[in-house]
Amino acid sequence: MLSHRNKRLIRKFTRKRIIIYGTVLAVLVVLSFFAPYFAPYDPIQISMEGRKSPNVDHIFGTDRLGRDILSRIIYGTKYSLSIGIISVSIGLVFGTTMGVLSAYYGGLVDTIIMRFIDALLAFPGILLALVVIAVLGPGLFNVMLAVGISTVPEYARLARGKVLSVMQLEYIEAVHSIGGSNIRVILKHILPNISAPITILATLQVGNAILVGSGLSFLGMGAQPPTPEWGLMTAEGRNFMSQAWWISTFPGIAILITVISINQFGDGLREAIDPYLKE
Amino acid sequence: MINYTIKRIFEVIPVLLIVSIIVFSVMHLLPGDPTLLMLAGAEGGSIPQERLDELRIIMGLNKPLYEQYYNFVTNAISGDLGTSIRLRTPVTEILLQKFPYTIKLSLLGLMIAIFLGVLIGLVAALFKDTWLDHISMTFSLIGVSMPIYWLGLLLILIFSINLNIFPSSGATGWKSIVLPALTLGFVSAGLISRLLRSSLLEVLNEDYIRTAKGKGLTDKIILIKHALKNAMIPVITILGLQFGNMLAGAVVTETVFSRPGLGRLVVNGILWKDYPLVQGTVLFIACIYVLVNLFVDISYYWFDPRIKLK
């Protein structure tokens, strides 16, 4: 019933790494959808009592407005996960399209697109995202767009390289010989054959997108108060490090755990899918 | 060799051109009237239309776009990047004053990154599969998975507030650069250590090394030195990229540690809506990065004979 190949795959997916981190991620996803059921307090409920250190009532303490940190972290899960997924999706779609068109049509199109990509790469890391924010203004969605745009060059380069090597293969010429249109070649023959490395790149990017995105929020360019976004929360506790270390520390731990889980899960997935893939 | 250099320089020019177009567009894609923003920031209250029009003409905003762009580029090449709205000083002056801080920080961060990264990667590879390896790799995993700003804050918490060894802000004295540089370097170190570990393992597996493994200690050290040299090649390849990461990381790090520098200028510029400042700083940073990469490429070409044959 199941082909030999599928049986092997299933065996690999039950490896330790995937299970452990997959579970963590599953928990995070559940938290992002069902935050109200898990959070002990209302995340934006201000209390006159001000900041409190971690105690029995508030496991992670409260911030300077008396809001429970644990609840805020739970509610903030969805923002971080969204930033990761949506940014990467934006980058993937635009970047892959550019790379595919560049490689397929070649010539002037290729030169122009690739020079543009080179120019985007001239802005190191977060700087490109900052430029986009400068134009669009602060806000959570703008952060996703900004981070997405900053990931476009990597996809474009990867897609272009893979498409160029696929185009050397005869089955591409075969489609032309039977009368297939360019669209057919790109959609049915090129894209399926480059989807694996592109997907792998995407899994590598999600964690980084969350780091950059929350960084933008930390700088005040992303989510705005009172949104319980983890980067923003870290920024809010910045001036109280000596009096109330917990305000900044716990949101950071949350980001750390999330990104580690995503990276390790992605690593495990990649090993399962293609153990011969060399980095 | 010269041919390659010239070719690379020629390739860089259209890139810089496009960069300048992108940067130029920042100011002109903005919603709202830049003159209004400028004056509202400086003088407050409602401004008579004639003042706005006057300023438009002074700033040259009434000219066609391509002419504005041309002026922008020619000015930039001759060193005029406009004037900061908020600080009322020429942007170029501000940049020249602040950029040494960022460069110092970036270079120190890079050195720490290489030192830490190579050390950890080396240890991990040599003691592969032992607890030392696992700890090292956990270290790097944490390094690449943690937000830089958070690491900065943690270091402040531990070393400034609790231990009082290093200051948490400012740029006076050598002590003030330690924590920021560590913050910057740590993330990169994580990346470098992983890369070095796998690269070194690959080199160490090669046959000629295995046959030599039977020899004594001093020979082993020579062996390791030699293997290390080969294994460093992929690390050196990404050096230019890592420098870019330093520049990017500086943006956040300078903010966390309240250090003057280019990163801080960009962030503040955006928050103040001081667009000439943002424009000039971003252009400056991008150009530095492009030139550094160009330099790295050319010198790498010089050192590695295999590339010459391509």
Added chain:
Amino acid sequence: MDAKQIIEIEDLQVFYNTGSNLFVKDNNYVRAVDKVSFNIFEKETLGLVGESGCGKSTLGRAILNLRPIHKGSINFFENDQMINKKETNRLSKKNNQIIFQDPFSSLNPRMSVGDIVKEPLDIHTKLKNSEKISRVRELFEMVGLDPGFIYRYPHEFSGGQRQRIGIARAIAVSPKFIVCDEPISALDVSIQVQIIKLLKKLQSELGLTLLFISHDLSVVWYIADRIAVMYLGKILEIGSKKEIFQNPKHPYTKALLSSIPLPDPIEERKRGKIILEGDMPSPTNPPVGCVFSTRCPNYMPECSIGEPMLSPKNDKHSVACHLI
């Protein structure tokens, strides 16, 4: 041979530009096909032989419009009437197909073999899906494959089976003309025989016209009716199989024929082999005059002046050589 011609090629030139881009203009052309003229007749198999790099693959693909033509014309005929350019473009993909040499790179690894063979039907017909699938099964049977395999993937098949799939794809929309680009060169010898026999069978069953490209004269002997000999972008000799094998006129043809091993070792030792010296010159820089002049054992000074044309100008047996 009074058969109708279906393809007429006149003074065809297919050149490749090497290494020029926006900034650097390179005047080095690869003269892959250099002023070639011949006809292909209905239901015949024309063998096109030559060594690697002589341009035969390029010629085959150019006929199918898979390579840009520099100069010259390729005209298609139906019932002795020339089909005009617009009609040609429309019908061409349906009527003219190709079978590739490499069974491993000519099938999309991500598509089921059934889908691969179905694709021409998707493009050219408006049949219902169920009808297409039964046609695919029919095609599988025609090429000697179990129709139950249509949901499998290319990597599950051997080289010979993959070639059969490639053949099924080529005949899917009932073409009239098929370019066979060294279809058996990449296969084991025992499989080669099976595939060649299959091609011959299909040709007679479906009334196909074939352009059979190969570097192996013994294979061509089996399947071709006429043979054209190509070298460095030019046709040096063309004629019926009997004529070429029994009465070769061009020195190059003679050399090629002498390299076919005879089954009888005594006969083999008795006959004198013609061994050519040197390598084929670069197609970017062909010799002046006759392209074969640098290696021809019968070389005379007039061979370097002026190019010999194919004569006599009929299709029974023509040769391009000054010494004839």
